[in-house]
Amino acid sequence: MWEAMERAGIARPQLSEQQVADIFAYLGGSSSGADKPGDATRGREIFEAKLCASCHDDPYQAPALHSKTGRTGAFSLISGLWNHGGGMLSRMVSRNLAWQTLSPEEVNNILAYLNAGK
Numbered sequence: 001m002w003e004a005m006e007r008a009g010i011a012r013p014q015l016s017e018q019q020v021a022d023i024f025a026y027l028g029g030s031s032s033g034a035d036k037p038g039d040a041t042r043g044r045e046i047f048e049a050k051l052c053a054s055c056h057d058d059p060y061q062a063p064a065l066h067s068k069t070g071r072t073g074a075f076s077l078i079s080g081l082w083n084h085g086g087g088m089l090s091r092m093v094s095r096n097l098a099w100q101t102l103s104p105e106e107v108n109n110i111l112a113y114l115n116a117g118k
């Protein structure tokens with residue numbers, strides 16, 4: 001998406017948590033799968049396997065995501081990933097890391113892990 005926006009010369013808009021929630025409602029969003037609480041232990045494994053930990057567990061690389069223990073919801077995570085995605089992508093490219101894909105279930109487990117605060 002970012003490449004397509006860059007090619008079209010469109011500046012990437014910022015999205016607040018509320019705006020993400022509003023888009024979700026507009027798209028007719030249901031909470032499919034999200035009602036089920038994620039697994040924090042699996043979430044920790046995914047956080048490592050998908051390279052998140054390599055940056056976010058090092059205060060010199062990236063902000064710690066655990067400071068938001070109990071307060072990270074799907075909308076705030078999407079807002080954060082969208083607003084900071086460009087910064088993450090450029091750092092991944094400069095470290096020769098491949099951009100990672102996440103399934104809905106993996107996102108749910110990461111959320112459980114971040115909210116568990118360990």
Ligand code: HEC
Nearest residue numbers: 050051052055061062063077080081084087088091092100
């Ligand atoms: C190459 C290092 C790197 C990797 C890998 C990485 N991040 Fe980040 N992330 C950053 C940096 C640096 C920022 C702050 C970027 C900025 O402000 O431009 C950030 C910002 C974020 C934010 C926004 C935080 C806020 O304050 O709103 C979230 C959420 C996030 N990352 C989640 C993740 C997740 C989930 C993964 C794994 C799937 C991940 N990141 C992988 C470096 C990384």
